[in-house]
Amino acid sequence: MKEFVITTDSNSDLLPSYIKEKKIGIISHYYDLEGITYGEDNLLSAKEFYDKMRAGIMPTTMASNPAVIRETFQNYVNEGYDVLHISFSSALSGGCNNVMVGAQEICEENEGAKIIVIDSLNVSLGQGMVIMKAVAMREQGKSIDEVAAWIEEHKLEFCVQFTVDDLYHLHRGGRVSKATAIVGSMINIKPILVVNNEGQLVSNGTTRGRKKSLATLVDNMLSTMGKYQNEQNVICVVHGDVEEDANFLVNLIKEKLHIDNIVVNTVSPSIGAHSGPGAIGICYMGEHR
Structure with missing residues (x-):
């Protein structure tokens, strides 16, 4: 059975320690504050961010970057992994569609590549809990198809x-x-x-x-x-x-x-x-x- 990685986006609100321990791949969503774009390695602490909002400085948000999505998936494919991506709700962001397009392109360009994208129809740690379940099932020896099928059946x-x-x-x-x-x-x-x-x-x-x-x-x-x-x-x-x-x-x-x-x-x-x-x-x- 081929190994697979689990990826998601930064809106899943998983704890950094969990992301590191379980080797979850993260695709950033971005926000702009005072003319500065934040995401990936350029981040404000939660307190800094919310204090700015309390001071009346309002952010704008942006979905995931298609180029970053492609690079992320291509790197995993190059390393020989299948990919299971669990996305932020498509009803609230264009990020899920960006990921689906990127996954399809990488699969078309790489024979044998397998990337499954699941729309969690969820947000924050609701989405994060879906990922936790996927990780637990992978640790139990379930295949990518078994995990994906279970999530699709139970995600609501x-x-x-x-x-x-x-x-x-x-x-x-x-x-x-x-x-x-x-x-x-x-x-x-x-x-x-x-x-x-x-x-x-x-x-x-x-x-x-x-x-x-x-x-x-x-x-x-x-x-x-x-x-x-x-x-x-x-x-x-x-x-x-x-x-x-x-x-x-x-x-x-x-x-x-x-x-x-x-x-x-x-x-x-x-x-x-x-x-x-x-x-x-x-x-x-x-x-x-």
Whole structure:
């Protein structure tokens, strides 16, 4: 059985230590801040990035670079590997299409090359959890085709929901109207958002107040986990530079589920540019989104 590598993009929000340990190939998404383009080796820390947003400096984002995609895949093919790429939701970025085009070109130019691209229809560590599962299956000796088939069948069971602290950034990204953002902020409305089966970001209700919104995330998770509630799968918490709220959410999850297998990371700039400082979410396995 031919060895295969697993690749993804920087929007998967995997911990750097995990990426290094499991040798995950990363294709960068980019963002522009104050006329400087960041990505790959040119990065701001999460705190630097979110502090700039708090100061009113707004970033713009760009999808993955087709030339970098081709180079990445070509290098793995040259080394004799098959490639399984798990992409950020195609409903939210053109990056998935760029990867599919690049993979097809490399396969056409290299006889015997095999590159499978999966649209995760997911974001952040929801996408990251798909990669974790792929890595675990590879370590169990599964082939690239077996792993890809399992993911395609089960990818809608990787769930993401989150809330934001400031409606302005959702308005800026076209997710809510200006009037909704203004009125909602005045009366402390906090939206609950989910990634749906089409990989789109959609509303799943509102709450009043920050702590209530965090508790609602956990309640919603419990109501959709079904059989997975008893399987002790990893649960992930992602946040836009709000460690105190992330710790509160982690403790709430532990209290409800009595598990310690919780991964916490910051939301990457390419996503955080749209969700803003203070965004926070839960990623988990559920019977439905």
